[in-house]
Amino acid sequence: xxxxxxxxxxxxxxxxxxxxxxxxxxxxxxxxxxxxxxxxxxxxxxxxxxxxxxxxxxxxxxxxxxxxxxxxxxxxxxxxxxxxxxxxxxxxxxxxxxxxxxxxxxxxxxxxxxxxxxxxxxxxxxxxxxxxxxxxxxxxxxxxxxxxxxxxxxxxxxxxxxxxxxxxxxxxxxxxxxxxxxxxxxxxxxxxxxxxxxxxxxxxxxxxxxxxxxxxxxxxxxxxxxxxxxxxxxxxxxxxxxxxxxxxxxxxxxxxxxxxxxxxxxxxxxxxxxxxxxxxxxxxxxxxxxxxxxxxxxxxxxxxxxxxxxxxxxxxxxxxxxxxxxxxxxxxxxxxxxxxxxxxxxxxxxxxxxxxxxxxxxxxxxxxxxxxxxxxxxxxxxxxxxxxxxxxxxxxxxxxxxxxxxxxxxxxxxxxxxxxxxxxxxxxxxxxxxxxxxxxxxxxxxxxxxxxxxxxxxxxxxxxxxxxxxxxxxxxxxxxxxxxxxxxxxxxxxxxxxxxxxxxxxxxxxxxxxxxxxxxxxxxxxxxxxxxxxxxxxxxxxxxxxxxxxxxxxxxxxxxxxxxxxxxxxxxxxxxxxxxxxxxxxxxxxxxxxxxxxxxxxxxxxxxxxxxxxxxxxxxxxxxxxxxxxxxxxxxxxxxxxxxxxxxxxxxxxxxxxxxxxxxxxxxxxxxxxxxxxxxxxxxxxxxxxxxxxxxxxxxx
Amino acid sequence: xxxxxxxxxxxxxxxxxxxxxxxxxxxxxxxxxxxxxxxxxxxxxxxxxxxxxxxxxxxxxxxxxxxxxxxxxxxxxxxxxxxxxxxxxxxxxxxxxxxxxxxxxxxxxxxxxxxxxxxxxxxxxxxxxxxxxxxxxxxxxxxxxxxxxxxxxxxxxxxxxxxxxxxxxxxxxxxxxxxxxxxxxxxxxxxxxxxxxxxxxxxxxxxxxxxxxxxxxxxxxxxxxxxxxxxxxxxxxxxxxxxxxxxxxxxxxxxxxxxxxxxxxxxxxxxxxxx
Numbered sequence: 001x002x003x004x005x006x007x008x009x010x011x012x013x014x015x016x017x018x019x020x021x022x023x024x025x026x027x028x029x030x031x032x033x034x035x036x037x038x039x040x041x042x043x044x045x046x047x048x049x050x051x052x053x054x055x056x057x058x059x060x061x062x063x064x065x066x067x068x069x070x071x072x073x074x075x076x077x078x079x080x081x082x083x084x085x086x087x088x089x090x091x092x093x094x095x096x097x098x099x100x101x102x103x104x105x106x107x108x109x110x111x112x113x114x115x116x117x118x119x120x121x122x123x124x125x126x127x128x129x130x131x132x133x134x135x136x137x138x139x140x141x142x143x144x145x146x147x148x149x150x151x152x153x154x155x156x157x158x159x160x161x162x163x164x165x166x167x168x169x170x171x172x173x174x175x176x177x178x179x180x181x182x183x184x185x186x187x188x189x190x191x192x193x194x195x196x197x198x199x200x201x202x203x204x205x206x207x208x209x210x211x212x213x214x215x216x217x218x219x220x221x222x223x224x225x226x227x228x229x230x231x232x233x234x235x236x237x238x239x240x241x242x243x244x245x246x247x248x249x250x251x252x253x254x255x256x257x258x259x260x261x262x263x264x265x266x267x268x269x270x271x272x273x274x275x276x277x278x279x280x281x282x283x284x285x286x287x288x289x290x291x292x293x294x295x296x297x298x299x300x301x302x303x304x305x306x307x308x309x310x311x312x313x314x315x316x317x318x319x320x321x322x323x324x325x326x327x328x329x330x331x332x333x334x335x336x337x338x339x340x341x342x343x344x345x346x347x348x349x350x351x352x353x354x355x356x357x358x359x360x361x362x363x364x365x366x367x368x369x370x371x372x373x374x375x376x377x378x379x380x381x382x383x384x385x386x387x388x389x390x391x392x393x394x395x396x397x398x399x400x401x402x403x404x405x406x407x408x409x410x411x412x413x414x415x416x417x418x419x420x421x422x423x424x425x426x427x428x429x430x431x432x433x434x435x436x437x438x439x440x441x442x443x444x445x446x447x448x449x450x451x452x453x454x455x456x457x458x459x460x461x462x463x464x465x466x467x468x469x470x471x472x473x474x475x476x477x478x479x480x481x482x483x484x485x486x487x488x489x490x491x492x493x494x495x496x497x498x499x500x501x502x503x504x505x506x507x508x509x510x511x512x513x514x515x516x517x518x519x520x521x522x523x524x525x526x527x528x529x530x531x532x533x534x535x536x537x538x539x540x541x542x543x544x545x546x547x548x549x550x551x552x553x554x555x556x557x558x559x560x561x562x563x564x565x566x567x568x569x570x571x572x573x574x575x576x577x578x579x580x581x582x583x584x585x586x587x588x589x590x591x592x593x594x595x596x597x598x599x600x601x602x603x604x605x606x607x608x609x610x611x612x613x614x615x616x617x618x619x620x621x622x623x624x625x626x627x628x629x630x631x632x633x634x635x636x637x638x639x640x641x642x643x644x645x646x647x648x649x650x651x652x653x654x655x656x657x658x659x660x661x662x663x664x665x666x667x668x669x670x671x672x673x674x675x676x677x678x679x680x681x682x683x684x685x686x687x688x689x690x691x692x693x694x695x696x697x698x699x700x701x
Numbered sequence: 702x703x704x705x706x707x708x709x710x711x712x713x714x715x716x717x718x719x720x721x722x723x724x725x726x727x728x729x730x731x732x733x734x735x736x737x738x739x740x741x742x743x744x745x746x747x748x749x750x751x752x753x754x755x756x757x758x759x760x761x762x763x764x765x766x767x768x769x770x771x772x773x774x775x776x777x778x779x780x781x782x783x784x785x786x787x788x789x790x791x792x793x794x795x796x797x798x799x800x801x802x803x804x805x806x807x808x809x810x811x812x813x814x815x816x817x818x819x820x821x822x823x824x825x826x827x828x829x830x831x832x833x834x835x836x837x838x839x840x841x842x843x844x845x846x847x848x849x850x851x852x853x854x855x856x857x858x859x860x861x862x863x864x865x866x867x868x869x870x871x872x873x874x875x876x877x878x879x880x881x882x883x884x885x886x887x888x889x890x891x892x893x894x895x896x897x898x899x900x901x902x903x904x905x906x907x908x909x910x911x912x913x914x915x916x917x918x919x920x921x922x923x924x925x926x927x928x929x930x931x932x933x934x935x936x937x938x939x940x941x942x943x944x945x946x947x948x949x950x951x952x953x954x955x956x957x958x959x960x961x962x963x964x965x966x967x968x969x970x971x972x973x974x975x976x
C-alpha cells in the first residue's frame with residue numbers, strides 16, 4: 001500500500017475514532033504477498049486482524065481456506081446495491097469483499113512535455129517510441145526511452161493477450177494460454193525490445209518508475225495507483241493502452257477492486273463493531289475523501305454521482321479506460337496461472353524459447369500446477385498405518401523411559417549441577433526448535449494444502465515419494481550443490497588467503513581486518529537488495545564499472561539464468577568470506593612463531609611452509625567452521641530470494657530452500673514443502689556425519 | 702629489499718581489495734544522499750550536486766524511526782542478556798561434565814541448524830498464538846534467544862574446552878563451590894568468547910525481519926527492520942528513506958563489530974578440538 005494511501009486511511013480512521021471514543025483502530029501494513037502469507041499463518045493460529053484490506057484476487061484463496069467470512073449474512077442486501085457491481089466481490093455464489101474504489105488497472109501515461117497526443121495504435125506507438133528513444137549526449141548510450149514499464153511481470157503483460165484476441169483465463173478458472181494471441185503477444189513484446197528498441201533491455205518496476213519520473217522516458221504503462229507519486233513531478237496525461245494495429249482490438253487491462261473482508265475468527269461484539277467500521281470505510285463520505293486526496297475511482301454509486309467526481313476530468317477519462325478492461329479473476333487457480341505464465345514468458349524474453357513452444361508449455365504447466373494445488377489426497381490404509389506407527393513410537397519412547405527411569409534418575413542425581421546449568425537453554429530450544437520440527441514432521445506426512453487448510457489428515461509418505469520421483473528435485477539439488485560448493489570454497493580460500501596476508505607484519509594491519517569484516521556486519525537483507533540494484537543491466541554500478549574500466553558490453557545479470565545465478569553467488573561470496581577470514585585469523589594466532597623459524601632454517605620455501613605448517617595447524621579450527629558454513633550456505637534463502645527476486649528468470653535460480661518457501665507460501669503446498677524440508681534436513685545430517693568421520697573429527701562432539 | 706617490495710605489493714593488493722569490498726556499503730550511503738528519483742542514474746559518483754542529507758532529516762523528524770530504534774534496542778538488549786547467560790552456563794555443562802545424553806545434546810544443537818528456517822515459521826506462529834504471545838515482545842524474545850542459542854552454546858563450549866581443568870580444580874581446593882568456581886574463575890577468563898556470544902545474539906535480533914513480521918502487528922511495537930520495510934512498498938519504494946534507514950540500522954552493528962574485532966579473532970572458536 002502506498003505511503004500516501006496509508007496516510008489517507010489513517011486520516012479517515014482518526015475521524016472515526018473521534019466519533020466513537022470507545023473504539024481504537026489499529027492499522028498494520030503488509031505488502032500484498034506478505035499480507036497473504038501472514039494472514040494465512042495467523043488464521044491457522046486462530047487470530048489475526050478483524051478487517052483485512054487487500055486486492056480482490058486474494059478472495060479466492062482466503063475463501064477456499066475458510067479464513068474469511070461470507071458477508072451475505074452480515075449485511076442487508078441493500079448494502080451491496082450501493083456499489084458498482086465490480087466492487088462487490090463474489091466467489092462461489094457468496095460475497096466476500098466490498099471495495100472502496102475500483103481500478104488498479106494499467107493504462108498508458110505520457111509526459112506532456114515530450115508528447116502532445118498519445119499514440120492510438122501500436123504502429124503509432126512504435127513510431128513515436130522510435131523518435132523518442134534517444135541518445136542525447138552522443139556517447140552511444142540511450143538516455144531517453146520512448147516507453148518503459150515492468151514488462152516482465154504477467155500482470156503487466158496479459159492486457160496484450162486480450163489485444164490480440166483471446167483471454168488468458170476461461171470463465172471457469174482454467175488457463176487459456178496455448179493460443180495464437182498469447183504467442184503473438186509474446187512476440188510483440190519481444191519485438192518492442194529487440195527489433196524496435198523502444199524499451200530498455202532490463203526494466204523492473206523501480207527502474208521504469210524512476211525513468212518516467214525524471215523525464216527520461218516519454219511513456220510508461222502503469223496503474224492508477226501511481227498518479228499520486230507522479231502528480232508533483234511530471235506533467236502527465238493518461239490514455240488507454242493503444243489499439244493493436246494488426247487486430248484492431250484494444251488491450252484489456254485487468255480491473256479490480258481493493259476492499260475489505262472480515263476475519264472468520266471475529267465474532268460477537270467485536271464483529272458488530274467491525275461491521276460498523278467497514279460500513280464507514282466504504283461509505284461515500286470516505287470515498288470522496290479519497291477522491292480529493294488520491295484521485296481514486298469511487299465504487300459507491302452515491303460518490304460517483306457527486307459533482308466533485310462528475311467534474312473531475314482525470315476520473316472521467318479513467319472511467320473510459322476502465323470500460324476497455326476486464327475484471328480481475330478471483331479464483332485461487334489464478335496464482336498457478338501467473339506462475340506458469342511468468343516462467344515461460346521470461347524464457348521468451350531471455351531468448352531461450354520461441355513463442356509457440358512457450359505458449360504450449362505455459363498451458364501445460366498451468367494445468368499441472370492447478371492439479372497439484374487442488375489435489376486432496378485421501379488418507380488411505382497407509383495413513384492409518386502411519387498414524388498407528390507414530391502412536392506406537394511415542395508409546396515405545398514412554399516405555400523405554402519408564403524402564404530406564406532409575407538410570408536416568410541416578411544420572412541426574414550424579415550430575416545435578418550439569419543438568420541444572422543446561423536446563424533453561426534446553427527448554428528454550430526445545431520449545432522453539434524441537435516442537436516446530438515435530439510439527440513439520442507430522443505436516444510432511446499429511447495432506448495439508450489449499451483445500452484442506454482447516455481439516456488436514458495424515459496420509460503417509462506421498463509427498464516424500466512425489467519429491468523423490470520428480471526430476472525437478474534433482475536439478476534443484478544439483479544447483480544447490482553448485483551453490484554450496486562454489487560459495488564455501490570461495491569463502492574458505494579467500495578467507496584463509498586474506499588471513500595469511502593480514503597476519504604478516506603489515507602497516508595498518510588492524511584497519512584492514514576491521515574494514516574487511518564489514519560485509520559480515522551489514523544486515524543481510526540490506527546487502528542483498530543493494531547488490532540487486534548494482535546488477536541492473538543499465539544503471540547498476542557493476543556494468544558501469546565493467547564498461548568504463550574494461551570497455552565490456554553490459555551483461556544482462558538479472559534476466560539470463562546463468563548470469564542471475566552467478567549474481568546470487570557473487571553476492572553471497574561477498575557476504576560470507578569475512579567469517580572464514582576471522583576464524584582463520586584466530587587459527588593463525590595459535591601457531592607458534594618458532595615453527596616457522598625452524599622450517600626456515602631447514603630451507604623451506606614460503607609455499608612449503610604454507611602447506612606443511614599453516615594449513616595443518618589451522619585445519620582443526622577451519623573444519624567445524626566449514627561444516628557450519630556449508631549448512632548455513634545450503635540453507636541460505638535470503639540472498640537467492642532477494643537478488644533473483646524470488647527465482648527469476650523463469651524459476652531457474654532456485655535452490656532447495658527457496659523452492660520450499662515458494663511451494664509453501666506461493667502454491668499453498670504445505671505438506672509438500674514440509675516433506676522437502678525433511679529431505680533437506682536428512683541430506684545435511686548425512687553430509688555432516690560423513691564429513692566429520694572423514695576428517696576424523698567426531699571428537700568434536 | 703625484496704621483502705620490502707613484497708610487503709608493498711601485498712599492501713597495495715589489500716588496499717584495492719578492501720576498496721572493492723567496501724564499494725557496496727558505500728553505494729548504500731550514496732543512494733541515501735540522493736533524491737528518490739535519482740536512484741537510477743548512470744553516475745558512479747557517491748556525492749553529486751543533487752546530494753543532500755534530506756532523507757536523514759525526514760527519517761528522524763517525520764517518521765517513527767526513533768520509536769523503532771528504541772524497540773529494537775530493547776528487544777536486542779534482552780535477547781543478548783538471555784543469550785549470554787544461557788549459553789555460558791549450558792556451554793560449561795557440556796564442556797566439563799560427562800553426563801548421560803551429552804553427545805545427543807551436542808549433535809542435536811548442530812542439527813537445529815540444518816532445518817530450513819522458513820518452515821519453522823508456521824509452527825512458531827501456532828505456538829505463540831496458543832500461548833497468547835502474538836503482538837508481544839516476550840514471544841519475539843523467546844524465539845530470538847532460542848534460535849541464536851545453538852550456535853552460541855557450541856561456541857562457548859569450544860572456548861571452555863581450551864581452558865585447562867586445573868584452573869577450577871585449584872579454586873575448588875581453595876574451597877569454592879562448583880558454581881562460584883565457574884563464575885569467579887572461568888567466566889572472567891572467557892571474556893572473549895562471551896563477547897562473541899553477545900555479538901551473535903545481538904545480531905540475531907537486531908536485523909531480523911521474517912519472524913518479527915509474523916509476531917508484531919501493532920506498528921507501535923515495530924522493530925527497525927519492520928519499520929524499514931514499510932518504506933519499501935512493492936509499487937513505490939521511498940529509496941532515499943530506505944537507504945538512509947539502512948545506513949542508520951547498520952551503524953550500531955558496525956560499531957560493535959569494529960570495537961570487538963579484537964575479541965572476534967581470539968574468541969571465535971567454533972568448536973575447536975580439546976587439547
